[in-house]
Amino acid sequence: MMDAGRHPNIELMTYTEIENITGYVGNFHVTVRRKARFVDESECTACGDCVPVCPVIRPNEFEMGLSTRRAIYIPFPQAVPAAYLINIDECLGDVPIACGKCLEACDKKCIDFDMKDRIERFEVGAIIVATGLDVFDPTGLDEYGYTRYPNVITSLEFERLISAGGPTEGHFIRPSDRKQPKRIGFIQCVGSRTEISPDGPNPDGSRGHPYCSNICCMNTVKDSLLLKDHYPDTEITVFYMDIRAFGKGFEDLYRSSKEKGVRYVRGLPGKIREDPTTHNLLVTVENTTAGRLETHELDMVVLSVGFVPPEDGHIKKLLTLSNTSDGFLLEAHPKLRPVDAPAKGVFFAGCVESPKDIKDSVTQASAAAARAQRLLNKDRVSVEAITAWVDHDLCTACGICVKVCPYGAITADPKQKIKAVVTEASCAGCGACAAECPQDAIVMRNFTDLQIMAQVEAALAENPEEKTLVFACNWCSYAGADLAGVSRLQYPANTRVVRTMCSGRVDEDFVWRAFELGAAMVLVSGCHFGDCHYMTANHHTQKRVDKMWDRMERWGIRPERLQLEWISAAEGQKFARVMREIEEMRRQVTREEIEETKAIIAKRWRKRRK
Amino acid sequence: MATAGAGKQARFKCLRCGYEYTDVYAPDRERTCPKCRSNSVRRLRK
Numbered sequence: 001m002m003d004a005g006r007h008p009n010i011e012l013m014t015y016t017e018i019e020n021i022t023g024y025v026g027n028f029h030v031t032v033r034r035k036a037r038f039v040d041e042s043e044c045t046a047c048g049d050c051v052p053v054c055p056v057i058r059p060n061e062f063e064m065g066l067s068t069r070r071a072i073y074i075p076f077p078q079a080v081p082a083a084y085l086i087n088i089d090e091c092l093g094d095v096p097i098a099c100g101k102c103l104e105a106c107d108k109k110c111i112d113f114d115m116k117d118r119i120e121r122f123e124v125g126a127i128i129v130a131t132g133l134d135v136f137d138p139t140g141l142d143e144y145g146y147t148r149y150p151n152v153i154t155s156l157e158f159e160r161l162i163s164a165g166g167p168t169e170g171h172f173i174r175p176s177d178r179k180q181p182k183r184i185g186f187i188q189c190v191g192s193r194t195e196i197s198p199d200g201p202n203p204d205g206s207r208g209h210p211y212c213s214n215i216c217c218m219n220t221v222k223d224s225l226l227l228k229d230h231y232p233d234t235e236i237t238v239f240y241m242d243i244r245a246f247g248k249g250f251e252d253l254y255r256s257s258k259e260k261g262v263r264y265v266r267g268l269p270g271k272i273r274e275d276p277t278t279h280n281l282l283v284t285v286e287n288t289t290a291g292r293l294e295t296h297e298l299d300m301v302v303l304s305v306g307f308v309p310p311e312d313g314h315i316k317k318l319l320t321l322s323n324t325s326d327g328f329l330l331e332a333h334p335k336l337r338p339v340d341a342p343a344k345g346v347f348f349a350g351c352v353e354s355p356k357d358i359k360d361s362v363t364q365a366s367a368a369a370a371r372a373q374r375l376l377n378k379d380r381v382s383v384e385a386i387t388a389w390v391d392h393d394l395c396t397a398c399g400i401c402v403k404v405c406p407y408g409a410i411t412a413d414p415k416q417k418i419k420a421v422v423t424e425a426s427c428a429g430c431g432a433c434a435a436e437c438p439q440d441a442i443v444m445r446n447f448t449d450l451q452i453m454a455q456v457e458a459a460l461a462e463n464p465e466e467k468t469l470v471f472a473c474n475w476c477s478y479a480g481a482d483l484a485g486v487s488r489l490q491y492p493a494n495t496r497v498v499r500t501m502c503s504g505r506v507d508e509d510f511v512w513r514a515f516e517l518g519a520a521m522v523l524v525s526g527c528h529f530g531d532c533h534y535m536t537a538n539h540h541t542q543k544r545v546d547k548m549w550d551r552m553e554r555w556g557i558r559p560e561r562l563q564l565e566w567i568s569a570a571e572g573q574k575f576a577r578v579m580r581e582i583e584e585m586r587r588q589v590t591r592e593e594i595e596e597t598k599a600i601i602a603k604r605w606r607k608r609r610k
Numbered sequence: 611m612a613t614a615g616a617g618k619q620a621r622f623k624c625l626r627c628g629y630e631y632t633d634v635y636a637p638d639r640e641r642t643c644p645k646c647r648s649n650s651v652r653r654l655r656k
């Protein structure tokens with residue numbers, strides 16, 4: 001951090017919040033609020049004379065509340081810049097009669113209560129999001145007694161307790177009696193790898209999160225080795241489900257920890273009780289290796305807490321980012337573009353994308369920096385020839401396209417009647433806008449309505465009543481169908497596939513036209529939720545198909561004849577199975593029904609089109 | 611895009627096997643028939 005602070009090409013804006021981001025790749029306009037520190041950071045020498053005179057005492061957030069700080073403080077020892085700041089909400093006031101003691105104590109006169117927040121605007125070509133993550137709060141897990149028993153602490157609190165720069169200056173003591181604990185237990189997977197259960201403390205019934213937080217096992221192994229180095233007579237027990245020690249050198253560390261006498265018990269404790277006189281902890285656990293119930297008396301228990309995605313969705317919204325089902329940010333492609341956001345010119349570094357350790361964070365940050373550099377070195381960016389454009393003769397400025405675009409690439413103002421404009425550098429070509437546009441005013445280059453309709457017509461030119469027409473998205477379902485083919489899986493030969501970039505491109509008109517031409521069955525298929533190449537464009541597919549089912553029922557067409565399926569590129573088996581199931585359904589569709597449908601579509605849809 | 615009824619109980623019908631069930635309506639969650647695993651699950655409106 002100090003290196004970054006000293007680098008001539010890096011401007012660090014600390015104590016600053018992002019107010020707004022507009023624009024697109026190469027041309028982002030960023031507005032920030034530089035919050036008033038009330039201390040001139042260029043003048044402050046961090047002498048600390050102001051601190052002892054400040055009468056306001058608050059828990060020190062960096063020390064996890066294990067020590068205190070004043071209202072004028074440096075957030076943590078290596079903070080850049082090394083200058084004090086005043087939390088004005090805690091400060092007794094800038095009126096000298098109320099307090100103002102720090103003003104008198106500061107020889108350099110760098111405290112200024114008239115300082116105001118400053119709004120600054122600047123332009124950047126690329127943005128790297130590295131906003132990190134939050135730590136799981138185990139207070140709701142009643143069985144562990146966190147906050148009820150003083151000697152049950154979290155792994156982060158433990159980190160501060162053994163740090164030489166921590167609240168106890170590295171003297172390892174337990175909170176209840178400030179004595180050095182001799183018997184320590186670590187409980188793994190607190191808030192991680194949990195199932196949703198009805199008695200879970202969270203609103204959704206969960207006891208944490210289903211994913212593995214990635215670093216907690218190795219953090220405990222590291223802590224156990226640290227303790228064994230400094231306090232060799234400490235008895236350490238680790239309660240775990242599985243120890244996940246993948247990564248270079250990690251297995252060696254794990255083995256070394258066991259060799260030094262750390263005991264690993266396979267099983268997570270069901271309950272912790274406290275001896276009220278000694279404040280020692282009685283931990284009940286089912287040792288699943290030995291197959292017996294055990295009770296361990298320990299002086300201190302460390303909860304190895306997992307990670308949760310950061311709660312602030314502000315940046316996510318400003319950059320039109322999306323997240324995976326675990327709440328962390330969704331990358332453009334999990335294997336091929338792991339540090340790119342789906343929005344062009346935006347990259348990820350660190351735990352905002354998923355929980356990771358320091359080494360992985362540094363690797364990803366270096367990759368993100370290189371990706372951004374590569375972009376900034378270019379004079380112009382090229383886009384694929386599949387972007388959208390708006391025919392202003394047809395556009396009525398309704399603004400629907402603005403709402404469905406996952407990339408925020410379209411601007412329009414229904415109130416001012418300003419027609420839609422596509423920022424092509426931001427457009428990824430999913431076609432959700434074109435499918436939703438009630439005026440058909442949006443044209444997708446190389447996937448135009450005319451081109452897709454022509455494919456529908458060609459596919460159903462002969463014996464349409466014997467065909468099942470499939471709309472398959474380029475990235476998942478089409479690849480899944482392809483896999484079924486190359487794997488020589490049997491599926492009905494009357495399947496006709498029309499490829500669109502995204503299932504979100506499938507316009508209602510394509511489906512009605514297929515039925516008008518006499519198709520017996522139609523399948524719309526796309527990527528699984530969370531896998532969509534265009535972030536959430538497939539959510540619009542589900543909503544649209546829902547609407548079409550309702551319409552079919554109103555019109556007197558069996559909704560079953562339109563099917564929807566999420567098929568990934570790896571699910572060749574699923575594609576073949578779905579097509580076989582749909583073929584069963586197709587056999588039930590009579591010629592009379594098809595003729596009736598054709599008449600209904602001709603009447604209802606053609607009338608609407610006019 | 612906000613969707614009406616999100617987070618509330620709704621009736622669903624599988625258009626593959628015909629199974630009907632009640633669940634929370636979550637427009638941002640993939641729908642799968644609990645009986646036949648099909649995604650052709652229609653949200654019924656009354």
Ligand SMILES: [Zn+2]
Nearest residue numbers: 624627643646
């Ligand atoms: Zn079903």
